[in-house]
Amino acid sequence: MLRNYFRIAWRNLVKNKVYSAINMTGLGIGMAGAIIIFQLVSYHLGVDKHHQHADKIFRMVVDLHLEDGSVEHERGSAFPLHTTLRKEFANVAHAAYLADRELTVSIEQPNNTKRFFEKLSAAFTDSEFFKIFDYQFVAGNAAVLNLPNQAVITERYARKYFGKSNPMGHLIRLNNVENVSVAGVIKDFPEQTDFKKDVFVSLPTLKKLVPEYGYEDWGWIDSNRETFISLRSAEDKDALEKQMIGFAKKIHGADSNVFHYHLQPLSDIHFNISYGGKIKYYTIVMLATVGLLLILIACFNFINISTAQSFKRSKEVGIRKVLGVSQLQVFWLFIHEAALFSIISFVFSIILSKILIPMISNWLEVNLDVNLFADYSLLAFSVLLLFFVVCVAGIYPALIISNLNPVRAIKGLSAENERGSFSVRKGLVVAQFSISFVLIAVSMVIILQSRYLKNKDLGLNKDLILHVALPETETAKITALSNEIPRIKEVSSISFFRNPPSSQAGNGGSIKFENRDWEKFVARSRVADNHYVATYGLKLIAGRNPTQSDTLSELLVNSKLVKALGLKSPEEALNKRLVVGDMDNKSGVIVGVLSDFNNADLYSNIEPTIIYASKRHYRSAGIKLQNLSASTIPDIMKVWQKQFPEYVFQYSFYDEEIAGFYKREELASNLTSMFSLLSVFLSCLGLFGLALFSIEQRTKEIGIRKVLGASIAGITTLLSMDFLRLVVLAIIIASPVSYYFMNKWLQDFAYRIDIEWWIFALSAVLAILIAFLTVGYHSVKAALANPVKTLR
Structure with a gap:
């Protein structure tokens, strides 16, 4: 029976090539978008989750409550904090200080000296850091970082500095001031981490390299110098934060009302923009929502075209029922047909994802991949996605078709052939274009805001200014x-x-x-x-x-x-x-x-x-x-x-530095534009199939109208208006939703564009124009057809 179901489904797929291609392309693109978004979301949600005691790890942050009522959020902290936390708080298991610093690293060789400028990959810390975070030592141990002039490097930097030779015991010179000895090698950090450090220099060396730093000054807070702690129990967080109120009074005295210490969970560091996070939770939720919407649009296409085609197959269903086939058997026949379409579409989506993922990885500066057999979470998601698509796209058309009255079906009098009512099919078209309009309008605002940030007059000259490091x-x-x-x-x-x-x-x-x-x-x-x-x-x-x-x-x-x-x-x-x-x-x-x-x-x-x-x-x-x-x-x-x-000569252009401030917005612009285009394409693909089917059903009507004197323009307008009304309704429904998301996104900026009426008008014109071109192609083609042939 199962084999027979798939054989019938395959025959129907081959017989209706155009509709099959539309269905599979739509489902394939929708699933590809969902797979890419799943990889993006799972990447960000998985950042620094590999640490064994991640739930017990926190960063000490400081909120500075100023007298004018403003609050400044500082991820950095004063140097004495980490040692004080170790000594005075029993619920603190470990406390470490991590100080980022740009370094020129010199490696003496027999014939020459190799020099490297380490802008973001070097930091100073002690052994406590490696008791908090999970790093695997290949050689040496973390204890060496409690001694002056010692360093621990990753395996890839061992290769970078020393090639194939054993790095242990080799000297490297920092900033042409201090020599340190490589006393440890650790495995390279995983991709999903915000701690991308390859060179760890012992904390006592920092005092020798930068003696003027305020090592005993509790008011000296630097954003690039952070304190991390691990608690004996994750439940100790609230108790420690309460203790920090008294601690602030003890340390800062009359200024204690300015310094408010908080424990920021490790899981929040990647997402909290106030403390230098990389991406907002809101963006993750938006991405996941867009992925779901893409799948729904693709499923709506399948539902629309499948139910529309049910009229063509009504006689087939009627004859099957007359010959004794049960309603349940007809239902499962069409479910298997939906499953076959979905499986073929899924294969296409994997191929498309593999093509697109390198470009997106390059945009986001992350290493994403689509490999079902190496990534079990992706495999599980893909199975659930396939099941979801089969259920959502297959169940409704299967119910509609299996419920056909056999007598009316044989006579060709199915309800799907009757026009005039607001059917489920029309509702799905409105839903598709509502989603597309929201994405078009929001992406337009993001693009305009990104352009505004790039071009706003800052009250200074940023062009043709070269910045050169001064060692x-x-x-x-x-x-x-x-x-x-x-x-x-x-x-x-x-x-x-x-x-x-x-x-x-x-x-x-x-x-x-x-x-x-x-x-x-x-x-x-x-x-x-x-x-x-x-x-x-x-x-x-x-x-x-x-x-x-x-x-x-x-x-x-x-x-x-x-x-x-x-x-x-x-x-x-x-x-x-x-x-x-x-x-x-x-x-x-x-x-x-x-x-x-x-x-x-x-x-x-x-x-x-x-x-x-x-x-x-x-x-x-x-x-x-x-x-x-x-x-x-x-x-x-x-x-x-x-x-x-x-030293190593390093330079940058000032206008590029300023553009780098808004990299998140540039990425958001690229992503929303891409997914907006995908949603519009999917919506138009569905509209294309529905228009083709609708005009096929009205071929003789069009011929009669032409014989009675109807113009080509009149027929084109008549055929297009049914669909354009739905698009206009979608725009009306989606406009307030678009405004909400636009306003929500712009709230983070002190300087931002205004949400003006023409943004909605232009988005509406684009949506209507795209829909008209999609439907108009079939309408004009039908209007130009020879009425003699159509009536025959």
Whole structure:
């Protein structure tokens, strides 16, 4: 019996090639989209779940409650915190400090020295880190990280630094200052982790490499230096957080109301954007929802076309019933037919997924793959997906067809042939285009917001500015660079600084204006020389540019700070003294006021900002170019390497750095655009099949109308309007839903586009136009047909 069912299903598939192709293509694309989204979602949900005691691991974060009512979320913490937690809290099993730092790594070889610039892959820590997180040691052990001048590296970095030779005991030189010995090798980290570190240097070495860091200062919080703990029991979290209230009072005294310590679960680190997460839970939910919607659209197509075709097969069903075939047997016949379609479509979806997944992996900078036999979770999902599709796409058409009255079926009088009522089929078309309209409108907003972020005037010049790392701040070397680099014909100016004007670095602190008390707000700081304003095109609205200085003496402030101080005009701030808490309470005189510029990314509002000189804090050079030729960067590198021959030359363009602030939005734009196109294509595919079937049923009607004088335009409009009405209804239903999701997504931005009426209008026009072109093709073809042939 089963074999017979599949044989009949195969014959029907071959007989109706066009409809079969539409059904299988739609189901295949829908399942491919669902499989890709499942891999994306499972990747993000699986980040750092491989650690054995993941539920007991937390990061200590600090919320800074400022007097002006604002709250700053800091993922970093003060250096003394980790040792204090170990000593004073019994429910803390282990506590570790992880300090990221850019390093130039030099490897001495017999004939030459190999140098590597490690921007994101190096960190300082001690043995406690490896008691919290699961790493497998191939050689050595974590205890060496409690000793100065020791390092542990991954296997891939062992190959990178030393080739095939044994790395144990080899020396590597850091920043041309300290030698450390490779005392341990660990297995490479898994793909699904946010801790992508390949070089772990012992924590005591950090004190030798960076002696000026505030190792005993509880107020010195750096976002790149984090404290992780593991608790003896996951249930101890709430108790420890309550203890941290008293701890803050003990450590910070009168300022304890500012410092609020919290335990952030390991499972939240990847998703919490406030503390530097990679992706929001909301985005994961949206992706999963889109995957489900794609499958539903594909199933709706199958249901629509299958039920529409039931009229063609009504006589077959009627004869089967007259000959004694039961209703249940007819039902199972069509279920098996749906299963055959689904299996073939599934094979197509796997092939399509394998083609698309490398491109998406490249977009998202993750390593995704589609391998059913190596990934058991994907295999389980695929089986459930196939079962879901067979049930959703197959049961309703099978019920409709198996319930046909045999007498009416043989006479060709099935209910599916009657037009005029709002059938389930029409409802499914409305649902399809509602989903498509929502995705079109939301993707349009995401694209417009992404473009707005890229092109918004930040109040500064970001074009043709080259950033070059500055490994040392020796006066003679900085002077040499400032004299020689501007001699390169394409260079117009050079400035030395800690951070550029728009930066995601959150340096800043309290300030004190004249004889007033400390202000309630925090001022952001930009440590830079007197060429900063000219290089970045900042606009002075009062006063003058500071004179050359190596230390804090003269200050620039922005208009936002002047307003925050309650001054009536920029001129009132000039020649007034300002104490800067971020610089050990040193003071300087305000000599100029700048027009406001965006000092952070566009998620945040413009904040009060001060600019002052401090040569020892300079970390980069900004080089303004008049134009860029093939020799520009090599010429700059030649001058730079003359001063820093033992370091690796690193550069980036400022406009690319700023674009990197909004990588999440760029990825969201790409993903939503792709899945919107898929949903529109699937909806049109279903509409294409329904229009073809509908016009086939009205062939003689069209011929009679043409004989009676109906025009081609009139017939085309008549045939198209039935479907276009459904699309218009879908737009009306979907518009408020679209507005909700648009507004929800835009809430994260301090600077954002307005949701204007024309976005809905353009989305509606696109949806209607796409639907009209889909249906219009068949309509025009039918209207142009020779009425003599159609009537015959």
